[in-house]
Amino acid sequence: MRINTLEQLKEQRIQAEKTIQNRIFGQPSARPEVLIGMATCGIAAGAGEVKEAIEEELERLKLTDIKIVPVGCIGYCHSEPLVQVNLPGQPPVLYGNVDAAKAREIVKGHLVGQQLLADGITEPNFERVNLEEAKAFEPTGQRKQLRIALRNCGVIDPTSIDEYIAGHGYEALGKALTQMTPETVIDTVKRSGLRGRGGGGFPTGLKWEFTRKSRPGVQKYIFCNADEGDPGAFMDRSVLEGDPHSVLEAMAIGGYAIGASTGVIYIRAEYPLAIKRLKTAIAQAKEYGLLGGNLFGTGFNFDIELRYGAGAFVCGEETSLINSAEGKRGEPSNKPPFPSESGFWGQPTCVNNVETYANVAPIILNGGDWFAAIGTERSKGTKVFALAGKVNNVGLVEVPMGTTLREIIYEIGGGIKDGHRFKAVQTGGPSGGVITEDYLDTPIDYESLKAIDSIMGSGGMIVMDETDCMVNIAKYYLEFTQDESCGKCTPCRVGTKRLHEILERITEGKAEMADIDKLTKLARTIKDAALCGLGQTAPNPVLSTLKFFENEYLQHIQEHYCATGSCKALVKYSIDKERCIGCTACAKACPVKCISGEVKKVHAIDQTKCIQCGACFTTCKFGAVIKP
Amino acid sequence: MPKTGVRAQTISVKDLPPEKFTRLDEYINSLPSTKGALIDIIYKAQEIFGFLPREVLLHIARKMGISGAEVFGVVSFYTNFTMNPQGLHTISVCMGTACFVKGAPALAQRLQEKLGIHEGETTKDGLFTLKNLRCVGACGLAPVVMIDDKIYGRLTVAELDQIIESYQKEAAGVAH
Ligand SMILES: Cc1cc2nc3c(=O)[nH]c(=O)nc-3n(C[C@H](O)[C@H](O)[C@H](O)COP(=O)(O)O)c2cc1C
Ligand code: SF4
Ligand code: SF4
Ligand code: SF4
Ligand code: FES
Numbered sequence: 001m002r003i004n005t006l007e008q009l010k011e012q013r014i015q016a017e018k019t020i021q022n023r024i025f026g027q028p029s030a031r032p033e034v035l036i037g038m039a040t041c042g043i044a045a046g047a048g049e050v051k052e053a054i055e056e057e058l059e060r061l062k063l064t065d066i067k068i069v070p071v072g073c074i075g076y077c078h079s080e081p082l083v084q085v086n087l088p089g090q091p092p093v094l095y096g097n098v099d100a101a102k103a104r105e106i107v108k109g110h111l112v113g114q115q116l117l118a119d120g121i122t123e124p125n126f127e128r129v130n131l132e133e134a135k136a137f138e139p140t141g142q143r144k145q146l147r148i149a150l151r152n153c154g155v156i157d158p159t160s161i162d163e164y165i166a167g168h169g170y171e172a173l174g175k176a177l178t179q180m181t182p183e184t185v186i187d188t189v190k191r192s193g194l195r196g197r198g199g200g201g202f203p204t205g206l207k208w209e210f211t212r213k214s215r216p217g218v219q220k221y222i223f224c225n226a227d228e229g230d231p232g233a234f235m236d237r238s239v240l241e242g243d244p245h246s247v248l249e250a251m252a253i254g255g256y257a258i259g260a261s262t263g264v265i266y267i268r269a270e271y272p273l274a275i276k277r278l279k280t281a282i283a284q285a286k287e288y289g290l291l292g293g294n295l296f297g298t299g300f301n302f303d304i305e306l307r308y309g310a311g312a313f314v315c316g317e318e319t320s321l322i323n324s325a326e327g328k329r330g331e332p333s334n335k336p337p338f339p340s341e342s343g344f345w346g347q348p349t350c351v352n353n354v355e356t357y358a359n360v361a362p363i364i365l366n367g368g369d370w371f372a373a374i375g376t377e378r379s380k381g382t383k384v385f386a387l388a389g390k391v392n393n394v395g396l397v398e399v400p401m402g403t404t405l406r407e408i409i410y411e412i413g414g415g416i417k418d419g420h421r422f423k424a425v426q427t428g429g430p431s432g433g434v435i436t437e438d439y440l441d442t443p444i445d446y447e448s449l450k451a452i453d454s455i456m457g458s459g460g461m462i463v464m465d466e467t468d469c470m471v472n473i474a475k476y477y478l479e480f481t482q483d484e485s486c487g488k489c490t491p492c493r494v495g496t497k498r499l500h501e502i503l504e505r506i507t508e509g510k511a512e513m514a515d516i517d518k519l520t521k522l523a524r525t526i527k528d529a530a531l532c533g534l535g536q537t538a539p540n541p542v543l544s545t546l547k548f549f550e551n552e553y554l555q556h557i558q559e560h561y562c563a564t565g566s567c568k569a570l571v572k573y574s575i576d577k578e579r580c581i582g583c584t585a586c587a588k589a590c591p592v593k594c595i596s597g598e599v600k601k602v603h604a605i606d607q608t609k610c611i612q613c614g615a616c617f618t619t620c621k622f623g624a625v626i627k628p
Numbered sequence: 629m630p631k632t633g634v635r636a637q638t639i640s641v642k643d644l645p646p647e648k649f650t651r652l653d654e655y656i657n658s659l660p661s662t663k664g665a666l667i668d669i670i671y672k673a674q675e676i677f678g679f680l681p682r683e684v685l686l687h688i689a690r691k692m693g694i695s696g697a698e699v700f701g702v703v704s705f706y707t708n709f710t711m712n713p714q715g716l717h718t719i720s721v722c723m724g725t726a727c728f729v730k731g732a733p734a735l736a737q738r739l740q741e742k743l744g745i746h747e748g749e750t751t752k753d754g755l756f757t758l759k760n761l762r763c764v765g766a767c768g769l770a771p772v773v774m775i776d777d778k779i780y781g782r783l784t785v786a787e788l789d790q791i792i793e794s795y796q797k798e799a800a801g802v803a804h
Contacts, residue, residue: 040779041766269708394767429725460725
């Protein structure tokens with residue numbers, strides 16, 4: 001089947017809506033359905049077995065009219081596997097931590113018995129953008145989240161183009177091609193205030209305009225940066241796995257705007273499921289005539305191809321990405337010329353991030369002003385964060401810009417895990433910095449995060465508690481960047497290695513006070529002299545932890561003391577006489593047999609033999625083994 | 629991740645099965661153009677041979693009409709390519725930030741102890757190759773270990789031990 005006009009597409013939507021009913025807008029559905037979160041994270045948590053259990057149970061009970069829909073990431077990653085039950089006339093109910101047994105219970109109790117089981121959630125903590133009418137968003141106590149980029153994630157079957165169409169999919173492309181000129185498309189995106197979500201925050205409309213105006217008439221390219229190299233970030237993966245068509249549609253719109261007939265998605269090979277979903281989506285869109293030749297009968301041609309990353313963080317940088325897409329070593333090139341002038345095969349090229357694209361269709365449908373009304377003065381719309389680390393509700397979060405860190409960590413994230421104390425949150429990955437308790441009420445947007453020496457980055461947000469050593473964290477990031485440095489320029493190649501060495505000395509208690517000075521000087525030099533963003537931002541985690549946690553650095557150097565016990569060389573395990581009940585468990589666990597003591601008597605560690613393996617610490621059930 | 633401690637030499641394996649070269653050639657011939665396809669071709673070669681010995685790199689270079697140095701340059705740049713034979717199973721510990729703060733270093737250390745090899749090495753029996761990787765995007769389940777294509781999340785050291793032993797038992801069973 002081929003869709004040739006916007007009217008045909010709308011007709012198709014009305015047909016498709018019947019099959020998916022009102023699921024998209026969170027309203028009661030007309031037919032019983034079971035949704036299962038089957039993104040990479042869900043599958044890893046066991047969603048596959050859950051699906052099998054549900055299928056078996058439905059078959060056993062001969063409930064053949066109940067549809068099972070595998071969806072992408074629902075967002076509540078802390079409770080995966082997730083199962084959602086939609087019954088006619090009732091609000092959807094979400095169940096977390098489902099295993100095969102619980103899945104059977106859900107089928108029997110809820111689908112058949114129509115009883116809400118004890119732990120079902122009926123009120124999600126987010127609202128989805130409404131594409132029928134451009135409504136403003138009012139955050140309420142529970143609902144602080146607004147899903148624009150993630151509008152379809154976790155609701156539609158990502159392998160079904162019809163389900164995407166049912167949620168107004170490809171209508172923005174139809175509208176752009178048939179009712180707007182490339183200039184008005186660019187103007188709408190400019191007016192929306194959308195800024196690149198890949199880290200830099202460059203205005204997307206402006207980038208499109210530059211590429212459009214550059215060398216008129218020549219072959220141009222539009223790229224999607226799906227490298228997601230930031231360790232600890234997974235929003236791009238979630239969008240690609242949960243809603244691949246939204247990226248394809250936006251790339252076609254961008255291609256029309258800048259005058260490109262070819263799109264390239266550069267995706268990391270570590271995301272096999274996302275690759276599979278993209279391939280399926282591209283084939284479906286071609287079959288429907290929504291990619292390929294003469295789209296919507298307008299004569300506009302647009303095709304998309306995939307290129308695979310091969311495991312190099314620097315390939316996320318746009319010039320390296322282009323080099324790598326050409327099959328070369330992914331080394332960055334000097335800018336200028338910018339890719340908008342000379343990129344893929346020397347032609348004008350526009351590179352945008354996955355999440356950036358995921359915002360485009362709603363902007364075209366609802367208008368630039370609608371989007372610009374959400375967020376803060378200079379940062380518009382919403383941002384997706386991958387909330388991870390020591391927080392209760394790890395998962396995907398999409399909030400309007402200007403939401404505070406406290407709201408994200410405590411209200412959406414449910415606070416710090418295991419009753420620990422908040423210490424810091426790391427944003428921006430290896431290019432960013434830490435934010436301390438004093439700044440938790442900062443409304444997040446590009447400018448205010450920069451003002452407190454961190455960055456928005458791509459949206460990884462790692463929460464740390466008092467058991468995390470900040471010097472160790474800085475060392476971790478430097479090990480990463482030093483490992484990932486492409487080696488093309490000396491400040492980065494040698495500088496990050498030296499930085500890492502100094503940090504290593506500090507964590508081993510072998511540093512001197514002069515090293516702090518060396519650290520700062522070297523960090524500043526690398527920032528100024530490195531060729532690409534990797535090197536220019538590599539020292540940030542050091543400078544930021546040094547600024548906010550200088551006392552920890554000093555403790556390590558002067559007192560050879562690591563308060564968290566993370567730095568192995570500085571840890572000393574000992575046994576608290578008051579607490580030890582003499583259960584002998586630690587002595588049995590110790591691999592070098594350096595713990596002595598009789599049954600029911602206080603034990604002791606021979607410090608000269610201890611190898612600091614920590615086995616005694618994790619073994620003792622009475623909190624009697626203490627570190628550091 | 630440009631490799632740390634890249635071994636300066638490529639391994640040379642003279643008696644590679646000719647039918648594997650044929651398969652690689654068929655793939656290369658099937659491409660509309662080899663322009664920009666070097667990485668795809670290397671991926672394919674690695675899939676066919678399991679790793680990338682010197683003969684394979686030179687074969688690709690000749691086939692594409694480029695220098696061996698260029699092929700080597702690309703192979704050595706990217707972490708996903710390896711010039712050494714790999715074990716039957718690849719165990720990768722995620723060392724992304726979320727996994728790091730949630731205890732990945734302890735998992736990595738345990739694996740090194742248990743298998744008696746360092747990161748990047750293969751056990752003597754050829755059963756396991758140990759690797760670090762940077763984030764599989766399942767950070768909500770941190771810490772994460774991947775064995776071949778299967779992801780194990782929210783892992784403790786004790787669970788990891790059991791998983792490794794189950795692979796070892798399975799291998800022993802097959803051998804009998
Ligand atoms: C070292 C380095 C790594 C980067 N990695 C990524 C990445 O993984 N994904 C991404 O979208 N952008 C990444 N960027 C930013 C890109 O260079 C580029 O700015 C971005 O893809 C542009 O898209 P946007 O304007 O939509 O944000 C990286 C930049 C640097 C310097
Ligand atoms: S700053 Fe680092 S990654 Fe960037 S070009 Fe220089 S050496 Fe390569
Ligand atoms: S395990 Fe704890 S309580 Fe038991 S002997 Fe050791 S220190 Fe004492
Ligand atoms: S840290 Fe390890 S070596 Fe030291 S006493 Fe405890 S169990 Fe023994
Ligand atoms: S940090 Fe380990 S999966 Fe992301």
